[in-house]
Amino acid sequence: MFKDVSDLASCEVLIVDDSELMRRLLVGCLQEICNVKTVESAEQAIIYCQEEQPDLVLMDWVLEGMSGLEACKKMQVTPKLSEIPIVFVTSNANEESQLQCWEAGAVDFVPKPIVPKTLQNRVKTHLKYKLQADVLRNYSFIDGLTGIYNRRFFDAEVERLLKQHHRADHALSMIMIDIDFFKKYNDYYGHLAGDDVLKQVASKLKEIVRRPLDTVCRYGGEEFVVLLPDTPLQGAKIIAKTLVRAIAGMALEHSQSEHSVVTISAGVASATKTCASVESLIKSSDDMLYYAKGAGRNTYKCTD
Structure with a gap:
């Protein structure tokens, strides 16, 4: 109406x-x-x-x-x-x-x-x-479960921001995030509890990433992505570190994790001359996420 x-x-x-x-x-x-x-x-x-x-x-x-x-x-x-x-x-x-x-x-x-x-x-x-x-x-453009932006919005927004980056030489960074051992959480606590964790994590991410131009999106499943326009790599690293600590600091019980609480791993990348396309920016941040998981999770890694 x-x-x-x-x-x-x-x-x-x-x-x-x-x-x-x-x-x-x-x-x-x-x-x-x-x-x-x-x-x-x-x-x-x-x-x-x-x-x-x-x-x-x-x-x-x-x-x-x-x-x-x-x-x-x-x-x-x-x-x-x-x-x-x-x-x-x-x-x-x-x-x-x-x-x-x-x-x-x-x-x-x-x-x-x-x-x-x-x-x-x-x-x-x-x-x-x-x-x-x-x-x-x-x-x-809104994810029905978490209330934050969804993958469809991310796909449109990252392309727009990357064009802006090329046109005006503005910095653009991305943080790819994954909830650690989430499948084990779902298997042990049940999917309803898992949904509640997704909502709480999304809410905390959005609470911290609050500049008007910055965006938190649900990328899919237990993965989230943060878009940070006008933010160089060093600034994105600080935000990633803050996010990792904040999620662990929520102290949400996760007995199936080696950290005993719900944690996240994060991969950080910035658009550069060698990382100039949407695909390469996503791949770079995803590769860093993979390294963060290999480093024991509950941490972040970033490109050089």
Whole structure:
């Protein structure tokens, strides 16, 4: 079901129009419904959307420089921007113009002259659709048992971060984590108890890894992975050491482990010139995890 209209107050709509009078008119129609921002050109709109990610764009068809139609097409083929719905505000309401709107990827159009109530209702409808889509998208990226991000999210996020690393030369590190002797735990204590351990470990990892840009994901089974953008290897080593100690410090009984409590092993790697692909970064951290297990578990290892 749709959320209440009152929920729309936190939504952001970007108005793109080179007429100051039209911008004022549109702001006046919408300012009591949602948060409204304005820019004068399609070029400014694309830059703004890349930085701020508004929930809806109201774009004039005819603009100085890049047209609204061209901007819409460009946004549709840009992964970071393709989920932002675009509504054209246009006096071109004939059938051919409408067809061009749909083909460019717009979700709707509002004809000029503006009828305030029509504009408000259409904006409300599309904001509600956007909220619902965001909720569904988030659910599809959340692991049902632990409540943290899942493998699907990791696959998308690590690829995005690695592209960012190559483009802007930002550091990127990864920690691969495995709960030690987890099969023995399940066999001895039962799968319900094992599920509870997974949830507690996930919660502790998330509690410690709390920078907004950092991400904890369930990689599969008893494996977790931590993505650390803007974090060099030395920083990732400190975080891995903290995580290993924190899980052991929870003192969750594990009589089938040589450590007597639930522990983790961790492998740390950073993106480098020789570790430049998703596959190589995963393999490097997984290799380090293997060495940590060989070193007696309840520890971490990292690449040189």
